[in-house]
Amino acid sequence: MQFFWAFVVGGILAVLAQLIVDLTKLTSAHVMVLFVSSGAVLSGLGIYKYIVSLGGAGATVPLPGFGHALVEGIVKAIDKDGAVGILTGGLTATSLGITVAILMGYIIALLFNPKG
Amino acid sequence: MLKASKKEEKRFANMQEKRKPPVPLGSNLIRAFITGGLICVVGQAIMEILKMLGIPPDGAAGPTAAILIVISALLTGFGVYDDIGRFGGMGAALPITGFANAIVSPAMEFKREGFVLGLGARMFTVAGPVLVYGLVTSTVVGFFYYLLKG
Amino acid sequence: MGVYREGKYTLKFTNLPVLAGTYTVAGPIEGQGPLGRYFDLVYEDSLLGENTWEKAEVRMLHEAVDGVLKGRNLRASDIDYLIGGDLLNQITASSFAARDLDIPFLGLYSACATFSEALIVSAMMVASGASNRVVAGVSSHHDTAERQFRFPTEFANQRPMTATWTVTGSGACLIEKEEEANKNLPRLSSATLGRVVDAGIKDAYDMGSAMAPAAADTIKRHLEDTRQVPEAYDLIITGDLSRVGKPLVEDLLSQEGIEVMRVLNDCGIIIYDPKQDVHAGGSGAACSALVTGGYLYKELLNGNWNRILLVATGALLSPTTIQQGESIPGIAHAIAIER
Numbered sequence: 001m002q003f004f005w006a007f008v009v010g011g012i013l014a015v016l017a018q019l020i021v022d023l024t025k026l027t028s029a030h031v032m033v034l035f036v037s038s039g040a041v042l043s044g045l046g047i048y049k050y051i052v053s054l055g056g057a058g059a060t061v062p063l064p065g066f067g068h069a070l071v072e073g074i075v076k077a078i079d080k081d082g083a084v085g086i087l088t089g090g091l092t093a094t095s096l097g098i099t100v101a102i103l104m105g106y107i108i109a110l111l112f113n114p115k116g
Numbered sequence: 117m118l119k120a121s122k123k124e125e126k127r128f129a130n131m132q133e134k135r136k137p138p139v140p141l142g143s144n145l146i147r148a149f150i151t152g153g154l155i156c157v158v159g160q161a162i163m164e165i166l167k168m169l170g171i172p173p174d175g176a177a178g179p180t181a182a183i184l185i186v187i188s189a190l191l192t193g194f195g196v197y198d199d200i201g202r203f204g205g206m207g208a209a210l211p212i213t214g215f216a217n218a219i220v221s222p223a224m225e226f227k228r229e230g231f232v233l234g235l236g237a238r239m240f241t242v243a244g245p246v247l248v249y250g251l252v253t254s255t256v257v258g259f260f261y262y263l264l265k266g
Numbered sequence: 267m268g269v270y271r272e273g274k275y276t277l278k279f280t281n282l283p284v285l286a287g288t289y290t291v292a293g294p295i296e297g298q299g300p301l302g303r304y305f306d307l308v309y310e311d312s313l314l315g316e317n318t319w320e321k322a323e324v325r326m327l328h329e330a331v332d333g334v335l336k337g338r339n340l341r342a343s344d345i346d347y348l349i350g351g352d353l354l355n356q357i358t359a360s361s362f363a364a365r366d367l368d369i370p371f372l373g374l375y376s377a378c379a380t381f382s383e384a385l386i387v388s389a390m391m392v393a394s395g396a397s398n399r400v401v402a403g404v405s406s407h408h409d410t411a412e413r414q415f416r417f418p419t420e421f422a423n424q425r426p427m428t429a430t431w432t433v434t435g436s437g438a439c440l441i442e443k444e445e446e447a448n449k450n451l452p453r454l455s456s457a458t459l460g461r462v463v464d465a466g467i468k469d470a471y472d473m474g475s476a477m478a479p480a481a482a483d484t485i486k487r488h489l490e491d492t493r494q495v496p497e498a499y500d501l502i503i504t505g506d507l508s509r510v511g512k513p514l515v516e517d518l519l520s521q522e523g524i525e526v527m528r529v530l531n532d533c534g535i536i537i538y539d540p541k542q543d544v545h546a547g548g549s550g551a552a553c554s555a556l557v558t559g560g561y562l563y564k565e566l567l568n569g570n571w572n573r574i575l576l577v578a579t580g581a582l583l584s585p586t587t588i589q590q591g592e593s594i595p596g597i598a599h600a601i602a603i604e605r
Contacts, residue, residue, distance in 0.1 A: 014152025044257030074258035125466035201422020
């Protein structure tokens with residue numbers, strides 16, 4: 001059942017993004033930025049955690065989930081360390097993904113050439 | 117008309133609207149739904165396996181994202197992920213795998229302009245803005261959380 | 267005295283410059299297209315064994331020039347001037363090709379209209395008596411254009427239906443003074459230089475719409491200046507308006523009381539099969555060069571056509587102007603080829 005909801009929630013988020021790309025002048029890069037920020041705002045409003053509990057990976061894997069992870073990390077750090085957590089929590093919580101992405105970017109670029 | 121006036125621009129835009137090939141919205145949305153959904157199902161499967169391996173449920177999202185990033189980076193290297201993107205549109209771009217593709221594809225592409233100013237600098241042409249706006253927004257949200265928490 | 271003005275914008279050539287030979291080098295997708303058999307050399311991969319696509323583009327242009335010389339048993343020293351351009355920053359594909367060719371080089375840029383611009387300048391050089399033999403050559407390459415103007419080639423981006431596919435290839439033409447030996451070959455008879463026209467289109471994925479007003483303007487002025495009806499030509503062929511821009515030209519000219527539907531076609535439409543995943547059609551400086559040098563020239567030689575008006579079209583944008591939100595000016599230069 002969790003797989004079904006992951007599919008549906010992940011699919012719906014993609015459909016929303018596709019609608020924006022197809023019906024407005026925004027490019028996919030703009031929409032990626034928009035969705036990360038929206039995820040952070042929805043997380044701050046306390047809404048995104050319900051989407052996560054319904055969709056599981058369907059909510060955490062798309063980019064709004066990245067915004068959500070940033071805010072969750074900040075909230076956790078504020079609760080633990082106070083004001084400095086505003087500035088430390090986000091990257092602490094997402095450091096695994098960002099570091100892996102940059103490392104993979106480097107390694108793949110060393111090993112492969114673009115096919116065109 | 118050389119540089120068209122606002123009125124001429126509008127008249128041409130109307131003419132153009134009539135001749136524009138229609139956006140295949142229905143099929144675009146279906147393909148985005150399937151692609152985005154399937155990538156998340158793969159993510160869910162990775163998450164379930166991680167949980168079985170004893171990783172606590174609320175700590176599984178990060179490692180899941182990392183594994184998806186590795187898979188997407190490899191698919192980009194083998195020249196497959198751009199085809200997935202051509203098929204799935206935002207269904208391929210929106211998941212974290214799309215973020216990884218946005219890092220790996222310029223890194224690979226601009227290696228030919230050097231390892232520092234090519235690969236190193238251009239890696240963030242699309243991923244950079246995502247990080248910038250993600251951090252700015254979440255910091256603002258965190259600031260309000262701190263204020264309201266009092 | 268060789269060249270004179272007719273009407274306001276049109277150049278007429280007397281002792282007509284002869285289009286004495288062409289040579290076309292095409293990339294894999296162009297080779298698989300419906301005109302593939304008309305191209306002189308087709309590569310199976312777009313890198314040509316080089317380590318960058320930019321080098322591959324330079325080599326295509328070099329080989330096109332070599333090919334057109336070999337076809338007429340000429341050497342570089344027989345050519346007075348090499349005239350051409352491409353789409354790379356600072357037209358480096360052409361100047362790098364010229365670096366190895368040892369012919370005085372005149373670099374031009376009108377985006378994808380560079381091909382007809384080069385033919386016009388060459389025709390003026392020859393018709394004026396300033397030179398006996400000139401080579402006009404242009405190139406474009408899908409991957410060099412993508413990485414310069416849009417996204418990395420492996421970026422997972424979905425192109426909209428109005429997008430065109432930059433043609434990978436190069437075409438070179440030999441333009442000669444009329445002699446006994448070449449007097450039955452196709453000739454360049456007149457040319458109309460285009461104005462820069464901007465209809466306010468800002469979408470870099472819809473260059474057909476951005477260039478259509480310029481094409482319509484140039485076609486109208488050419489017909490007015492030379493006092494001809496569209497049917498005076500067997501074919502009026504635009505450069506790379508694609509399936510989006512061509513009907514717009516018909517609409518724009520129809521408003522002016524000029525019906526071109528029966529004779530109008532577009533290089534960007536005929537170079538690919540609709541089944542090839544290229545969306546609205548082909549574009550790039552090599553689009554009109556491959557179609558003209560490969561297909562049209564051979565059909566002129568065969569006698570299937572007698573008079574053609576080539577109207578290559580260019581979108582005068584840069585990545586900077588697009589990011590700054592400027593609209594896209596278009597240009598179109600027309601040249602008449604007849605036998």
